[in-house]
Amino acid sequence: MTIAANASTLRDEIAARLITARERTRGLTDSVDETDLIRQHSPLMSPLVWDLAHVANQEELWLLRSVGGREPMHPEIDPLYDAFEHPRAKRPTLPLLPPAEARGYASDVRGRVLDLLERVSFTTGPLVDRGFVFGMIAQHEQQHDETMLATHQLRDGRPVLAAPPPRPAPADVLRLPAEVLVPGGRFTMGTTSEPWALDNERPAHVIDLPPFYLDTAPVTNAAYAGFIADDGYLDQRLWSPAGWQHRQKAGLTAPLFWEQGGAGQWLRRRFGVTEPVPPAEPVMHVCWYEADAYARWAGRRLPTEAEWEKATRYDPVTGRSRRYPWGDADPAPDQANLGQRYLQPAPASSYPDGAAPSGARQLIGDVWEWTASDFLPYPGFVAYPYKEYSEVFFGPDYKVLRGGAFSTDPIVCRSTFRNWDYPIRRQIFAGFRTARTPDLA
Numbered sequence: 001m002t003i004a005a006n007a008s009t010l011r012d013e014i015a016a017r018l019i020t021a022r023e024r025t026r027g028l029t030d031s032v033d034e035t036d037l038i039r040q041h042s043p044l045m046s047p048l049v050w051d052l053a054h055v056a057n058q059e060e061l062w063l064l065r066s067v068g069g070r071e072p073m074h075p076e077i078d079p080l081y082d083a084f085e086h087p088r089a090k091r092p093t094l095p096l097l098p099p100a101e102a103r104g105y106a107s108d109v110r111g112r113v114l115d116l117l118e119r120v121s122f123t124t125g126p127l128v129d130r131g132f133v134f135g136m137i138a139q140h141e142q143q144h145d146e147t148m149l150a151t152h153q154l155r156d157g158r159p160v161l162a163a164p165p166p167r168p169a170p171a172d173v174l175r176l177p178a179e180v181l182v183p184g185g186r187f188t189m190g191t192t193s194e195p196w197a198l199d200n201e202r203p204a205h206v207i208d209l210p211p212f213y214l215d216t217a218p219v220t221n222a223a224y225a226g227f228i229a230d231d232g233y234l235d236q237r238l239w240s241p242a243g244w245q246h247r248q249k250a251g252l253t254a255p256l257f258w259e260q261g262g263a264g265q266w267l268r269r270r271f272g273v274t275e276p277v278p279p280a281e282p283v284m285h286v287c288w289y290e291a292d293a294y295a296r297w298a299g300r301r302l303p304t305e306a307e308w309e310k311a312t313r314y315d316p317v318t319g320r321s322r323r324y325p326w327g328d329a330d331p332a333p334d335q336a337n338l339g340q341r342y343l344q345p346a347p348a349s350s351y352p353d354g355a356a357p358s359g360a361r362q363l364i365g366d367v368w369e370w371t372a373s374d375f376l377p378y379p380g381f382v383a384y385p386y387k388e389y390s391e392v393f394f395g396p397d398y399k400v401l402r403g404g405a406f407s408t409d410p411i412v413c414r415s416t417f418r419n420w421d422y423p424i425r426r427q428i429f430a431g432f433r434t435a436r437t438p439d440l441a
């Protein structure tokens with residue numbers, strides 16, 4: 001996000017971002033009936049009506065109470081919507097606001113926030129500096145919208161979402177090298193200057209990396225089907241010990257939502273539609289353990305988070321880190337598949353206009369990419385504005401994902417943005433690409 005310095009332009013930008021997020025929330029919640037809003041579609045997810053009121057509750061807490069100094073509107077509901085008090089699986093048993101009340105609460109909060117925004121000065125401290133906390137709340141809603149989209153993907157029943165297919169792959173796909181070389185040396189990782197960056201992306205720091213090769217594009221369904229056909233799921237040598245244990249326990253044999261269609265054809269279910277798996281599309285709905293096993297099968301490895309960010313941002317001509325692979329301007333539609341414009345990733349090697357200096361494509365958008373790295377703080381990390389945003393998740397339990405997916409709004413898709421999840425998670429819109437260290441000559 002390019003953030004305006006002028007207060008009135010900043011107000012307009014914030015209002016536009018909040019409105020965009022709310023339109024998406026409405027689309028995801030108005031498209032299903034009351035029963036579907038209240039129902040839990042998977043123990044992995046909250047009922048959609050929980051997300052709706054939770055988004056409003058966080059907006060009330062941070063904008064109306066923390067910034068505006070207002071009294072709580074309904075203090076009795078705060079504990080219901082505290083994500084740390086109730087795991088997702090338990091949320092349907094709570095006395096949640098019914099859909100009409102949840103919608104009323106959300107629009108009530110939003111009306112008051114837009115009033116407050118007219119008067120806020122952005123000069124009273126770090127919380128409002130350059131609109132940070134407003135940006136945090138717009139990002140929070142968009143993150144929940146992506147989670148709600150994953151709930152839609154898990155939901156049974158007739159399709160309720162629709163979008164055109166992405167454009168076919170560009171003509172140069174067959175001429176592209178399979179991998180690109182990223183030169184060794186120092187680069188700046190993370191950010192200190194991005195106004196709406198969250199605590200875990202900070203501060204900017206210099207990392208020295210040896211050279212490495214990275215796949216030009218994310219691993220495709222066709223390539224992944226090759227791993228399955230070669231009995232990759234049955235060969236223990238390809239899996240980490242924890243991965244093998246999980247593969248057996250969970251009975252993994254293919255990506256989530258895939259099924260055998262006969263005659264060796266794979267089918268998949270996508271937002272209620274069953275269709276042949278498109279071979280050229282990046283593979284999705286694989287867990288970290290599957291990505292790790294595939295990479296070993298291919299004689300490669302997952303890139304580290306630092307390698308991913310260097311391949312995405314490092315400009316070898318100037319030596320500086322760009323905001324995005326293509327430069328410093330916010331994402332344009334011909335540079336990345338973001339924001340749920342489509343309901344699927346574009347074919348691998350699409351978006352030549354969004355390529356990084358390394359030549360790698362689709363680093364931003366299409367599918368989240370698993371990296372080899374655990375979710376850890378950068379040197380000099382300071383929790384802000386609350387420990388539960390990132391700090392409580394640091395450690396070996398979570399793996400880092402980068403780059404956002406077709407389901408991610410540009411507001412949460414900086415090149416420095418870090419997502420994290422358990423290595424067993426498959427309902428998220430995650431794929432991966434692989435890397436290798438050059439052979440010593």
Ligand SMILES: [Fe+2]
Nearest residue numbers: 054083140144
């Ligand atoms: Fe949340």
